[in-house]
Every structure is written in C-alpha cells, then in structure tokens.
Amino acid sequence: MKKALVTGITGQDGSYLAELLLSKGYEVHGLIRRASTFNTQRIEHLYRDPHANGETVRFFLHYGDLANTGNLVDLIYSIHPDEVYHLAAQSHVRVSFDLPEYTGDVTGLGTIRILEAIRKSGGETRFYQASSSEMFGAAKPPQNEQTPFEPQSPYAAAKLYSYWSARNYRQGYKLFATNGILFNHESPRRGETFVTRKITRALAAILAGKQKKLYLGNLDAKRDWGYAPDYVVAMWMMLQQEKPDDFVIGTGESHSVREFLDEAFGYVNLDWHAYVEIDQRYYRPNEVDYLLADASRARQALNWEPRIYFKDLVRIMVDADLELAGMSSPGEGRKLLETHHGSWHRWEHQVVSMDGNRAA
Amino acid sequence: MKALIFGIDGQDGSYLAELLLARGYQVAGWVPDQIPFSQSNLASIVDRIDLIHGDLSSQESVNNCLEETRPDEIYNLAAPSFPAGSWESTVLVGDIAGLGVARILEAMRQIVPQSHFYQASSSEIFGSPIQSPQNECTPFHPRNPYGIAKLYAHWITVRYREFYGLFTTSGILYNHESPRRGYQFVTRKISKRAVEIKLGLADTLKLGDLDARRDWGYAGDYVEAMWLMMRAPVPDTYVIGTGIPHSVREFCELAFTCLNLDYRDYVVRDPELVRPPEQAQLTADSGKARRELGWQPKVSFDELVRIMVLSDYKAINGAPYQNTE
Numbered sequence: 001m002k003k004a005l006v007t008g009i010t011g012q013d014g015s016y017l018a019e020l021l022l023s024k025g026y027e028v029h030g031l032i033r034r035a036s037t038f039n040t041q042r043i044e045h046l047y048r049d050p051h052a053n054g055e056t057v058r059f060f061l062h063y064g065d066l067a068n069t070g071n072l073v074d075l076i077y078s079i080h081p082d083e084v085y086h087l088a089a090q091s092h093v094r095v096s097f098d099l100p101e102y103t104g105d106v107t108g109l110g111t112i113r114i115l116e117a118i119r120k121s122g123g124e125t126r127f128y129q130a131s132s133s134e135m136f137g138a139a140k141p142p143q144n145e146q147t148p149f150e151p152q153s154p155y156a157a158a159k160l161y162s163y164w165s166a167r168n169y170r171q172g173y174k175l176f177a178t179n180g181i182l183f184n185h186e187s188p189r190r191g192e193t194f195v196t197r198k199i200t201r202a203l204a205a206i207l208a209g210k211q212k213k214l215y216l217g218n219l220d221a222k223r224d225w226g227y228a229p230d231y232v233v234a235m236w237m238m239l240q241q242e243k244p245d246d247f248v249i250g251t252g253e254s255h256s257v258r259e260f261l262d263e264a265f266g267y268v269n270l271d272w273h274a275y276v277e278i279d280q281r282y283y284r285p286n287e288v289d290y291l292l293a294d295a296s297r298a299r300q301a302l303n304w305e306p307r308i309y310f311k312d313l314v315r316i317m318v319d320a321d322l323e324l325a326g327m328s329s330p331g332e333g334r335k336l337l338e339t340h341h342g343s344w345h346r347w348e349h350q351v352v353s354m355d356g357n358r359a360a
Numbered sequence: 361m362k363a364l365i366f367g368i369d370g371q372d373g374s375y376l377a378e379l380l381l382a383r384g385y386q387v388a389g390w391v392p393d394q395i396p397f398s399q400s401n402l403a404s405i406v407d408r409i410d411l412i413h414g415d416l417s418s419q420e421s422v423n424n425c426l427e428e429t430r431p432d433e434i435y436n437l438a439a440p441s442f443p444a445g446s447w448e449s450t451v452l453v454g455d456i457a458g459l460g461v462a463r464i465l466e467a468m469r470q471i472v473p474q475s476h477f478y479q480a481s482s483s484e485i486f487g488s489p490i491q492s493p494q495n496e497c498t499p500f501h502p503r504n505p506y507g508i509a510k511l512y513a514h515w516i517t518v519r520y521r522e523f524y525g526l527f528t529t530s531g532i533l534y535n536h537e538s539p540r541r542g543y544q545f546v547t548r549k550i551s552k553r554a555v556e557i558k559l560g561l562a563d564t565l566k567l568g569d570l571d572a573r574r575d576w577g578y579a580g581d582y583v584e585a586m587w588l589m590m591r592a593p594v595p596d597t598y599v600i601g602t603g604i605p606h607s608v609r610e611f612c613e614l615a616f617t618c619l620n621l622d623y624r625d626y627v628v629r630d631p632e633l634v635r636p637p638e639q640a641q642l643t644a645d646s647g648k649a650r651r652e653l654g655w656q657p658k659v660s661f662d663e664l665v666r667i668m669v670l671s672d673y674k675a676i677n678g679a680p681y682q683n684t685e
Binding site: 069097100101104105108109112113115116148149151152153154156157158160161164165168171172 | 419447450451454455458459462463465466499500502503504505507508509511512515516519523
C-alpha cells in the first residue's frame, strides 16, 4: 500500500486529492495547522474516528508547521511516505500584499524545509510542488513550461521561490521533484474570498433574498478556469511518471470575470448588472490581466485532459451553492458531475463539506 | 545625508562605507548578532561609523534598526555570499538573502518610506542563462539556492517599487573582486596561492576548469554604481558588469606573471572542482547603466589582477613586492 503525505489537506485541492488517493488504496496522511477554530470541514466526511469499531483507518491527520524544520523532518521520518504533495500555502494573492513576510515564509521557505526533510530522510520520496500560473504574471499568453516568469505579487514571488527550489533539488540532489504549474481551478469547495466562489455564493444569497448587492473588483481580468478535481488527477499522474518534470495544467480557454457573471446569473435567468457594483478596494495593486494555459506537454506526456470546462464549472458551482443555501437548483451541474466523473468524486460531498473554511 | 548599510563588514559594504564617508555621509552599519563580524575590512574606518547589531531573520530587529537610524539611504548587501556553499544551508540562505529583504522593505515602508533602497542582486539570478550577454530583460534561470533566494529578493524589490511607490533599486552585479574578496572565491584563491608559491610557502594551486570564463570587475567600481543608482531620477533595475569575460587561465597567467612565475609550473587540475558547463556565457550587457547612470568600470582586468596579487604579497610578506628579476 502506498503512503502519501498531503500538506494543505484541509484546502480545496488537498481535500479532493485525499479523496482520490484513498479511492486508489493509498494510506493518506495530512498535515494540519494548530488553529483555535476547527478548520477541517472539507475532509470531515473522510475522517473516521480511530476508536470506532470495525472501521479501517487509512486516513491520518498530523499537526505540523511549515515554519518548523525539525517538526517536518520528524514527520517524514516517521511516516516515510512514498509521495508528498505540497499544497499548503498562504494562497490568497491580495492578502499577500498585507503579509509579504509571512507569505514568503510559508509559501516560499516552507517548501525548502520539506525538500530538506525529504533529502535528509534518504531522498526516495517523490515530491509534488503546487506551482501556480500567477508566477507568469504579465507574461504574454498563452503560457507554457518555457514562458519566462514575471511574478506580480508577493504570493507569486514566493511561489516562484518554491518552483525554483523544486527544480534545484531535482538537479542538485536528484530528488524526484515535480512542479505542477496549475492555472486557476475552482469548485464548490473554493474559499469564499476567491472571486468565482464569491459570485456563486452571492448569487444564491440574492436568490434567497438575503443579499441585494455584490461588490467586485476588476471584471476584465481573464483567467483560465478549470475544475479542481480534474487538476488533482493531474497531480497524481505527475508523480507516477518515470522522470520528474514540470507541467502546465489548464483548460486552454480563458474567460473574464464578466463572462463568469454572464454565465452564472444567466444560468438562473438573472441579469447581473442589476446586482453587481464595482469596489476599487478589490482591485489588486498589480493586476494580472490575461492567463491562458498551453497544457500540450501534459496532454501528450501524461495523457491528461480536463473533463469539465468553463460553462460546466459555473453550473456545478451554482448548483452546489443553491443547494447549500437550501434551495432547489436547475441541476445541470449536478447531472454533469454524476455522468462525467469517477466514483471517487461524489456530489453529496460537494454540498455537505464546503462551508465554513475561509481561504488561508 | 545618512546611510545605513546592511552587511557593512563584507567586501562591498566596506568599500561602499569608505565611498560614502568620503562624500560626507553619516554612515551606520548593520552586522549580524551571532557571527563575529569581519573587523579587518573596517579597520581604517571603524571609528567613523556606527555599528548596529541585529538579526535579519527578525522583523522586530529590522524595525528597531530603522527606527534607531532613520536613514536617507539603505543599502542591503547582507547575504551569505558564496553561491556554491548555499547548498549546505538552503533554509538559512532563504531566510536571510530572500526573506530578509522582504523584512527590510516592510520596515522601510512603515518607518522611513521616503528613503532610497538599494538591493544587491546578483548575476547568479541569471545562473545558467539562456542567452548571452544578459541585460535587464533577460529571463532568469537560477541554479543554486543562493541564486533562487536572490531572485525572490529581486522580485520583491521591484514590486515594492510598483505597489507602494517606494524608491527601490536593484543592481544585478556580476562578479566583482578585490583584495577584500573571500578566500573561497577563485580569484582570491589564485592571488593568495601565487604569492605563497613565490615565497616558498606552497608548491601547487589546485583548480577546476581553467577555461571557465567570468565577467570580473573591480569591487571599488561597483560600489560607485550602487551610489549612482540611488540618485537616478527614478528607481530602476541595472545590470552592472564589464561585458568582457576572461578565463580562469588568463587570471592565473597574469597573477603568476606579476611575480615572475609561469602558472603552468604550479597549477594542477582538480576534477572535483569542475562545475558543470553553462549553456551560455554569463556576461553583462551594462548598456543601460552606461547610458542612464554614466557608469563605467575604471579598473581593467590586468590592473585588477595586479592589485590583488600585490596586496596579498604585502599582507603575507610584510613588505611590498620588489620586482628585481
């Protein structure tokens, strides 16, 4: 039985990845932060009380801190994982402008601490680094593995730090270290401060009569938006290759925030212009204008394809947020998911597990 | 004018302090708490500078340092500066050479937003470059933990300029040497060993690839570039180098010839010191600095080698070299 350690397991990607790995028979270990509030809503349905009778426990949570080298070395020694998926980060771009040092420590140095721990424990463990399309910043679209990086935020600079560290350890120490350069990927489990989820939640609240206005920043920013469960499949595929490499993952379609509004409000026959107001405070100091993935390397080498594209993604997110708000949904998203995805990824877990956890 | 230099006891810090003192600055220098600082570089000026002990891995310590000094200009030259050694302490290198810069910039933004900031970036951020020569538009390709940390620091410096309108400059400096260069660097290793051989204190000099080429300049010229960047009309990024690469072999030839020796009689190739070859040569295109700052290197390669060898001779022998042969 393979063992995997996932950092950031309580986040959107971590929770989907844990589901995928458990369905493949992995023993899954998750790293969680000590926090005064319980932050495990996305993985509660996976966790079985170790004292319960008769349940096989293959899912373990460990307290850990990316700011503490000794703690990470101990964990990797004791778990001895075959694969480490490093997804933990201070992942909010706007927040990184207020907390640059913290972002650099967790999102940048945290990666080196894990790579060092793997190296010191013998170096057999395979390592996945969650790199981000934000590293491309102002680079001309479409972006692929050869595109030079132009990070626009402290978050992107810290992610780039981690990207190069993974490459360095691959070349210098021959570790199996892979970068997945993932473009935006969303889901009903997306943190509520991210624009897609902010829109679908507000839409549900508007329909429920609980909210009248939705305040947003730049509507013209264009992103390549995919569906998070498709992307965790790509992560897993990358660590099953013969050799470590870097892969861009995205749908190859780019849409503006405005188009997201069109699609989401149109799906329930509303006109967003009546609800949306622009608030300059939500503009980022350095806005990244246009991200568009050229994922041809991943398509060829990994045989990876997204199953869900933009329109379907919007439908899934709107359906889930409507159900969460206790309303009936048009149900197209739900149906898509039931027909397009494997059994590891279940609709009911979309709706029950998604609330309460804000973006780190 | 008041200047604060992080890393004042290093090669560049000490030359810069001398330059600023000569131009009438009040100079404060930051040195790390834990490690004993290099007194020899500061010997001639130690009475004229204020030394502050602090910890770049602590935001509070950096804040205190800026509160205390309230400088008009901040030069950040602090970093564990031997790239090849950075593999042994990747986290520490990142904490000081990378995050340390984020801490200084945060402190500057909150305490002295009007001051000017210089970040010592390095040609190591080009690392194994994809084209040659390199200028301010060349994509970065760092190849060791030092280069990666320096690249992070460079981006943070550039973005603070844009986000917050701070006067932050980044100087991408190519190799620059002097009699104050650390012994782990190949130039100083050669100059010192050549002198030891001349004086009968050693027999051989072990080196890696003699044909490896570097863009070597004189550190004294490069601190002048730092100072010029701080008074440019707008803060910017500049590549600083001579633009003329020379091989390790040429350095050896000149160094030994200074002492009337033939390097071929003493130099031994050590395969363990050979580094993997670069895709393209690290060579500076400093056109922008020459045009906009009016900067150019004054000390030639031949003079640089001579300065280093004669200085080492005097230090080891106690008296200057007399060319009587």
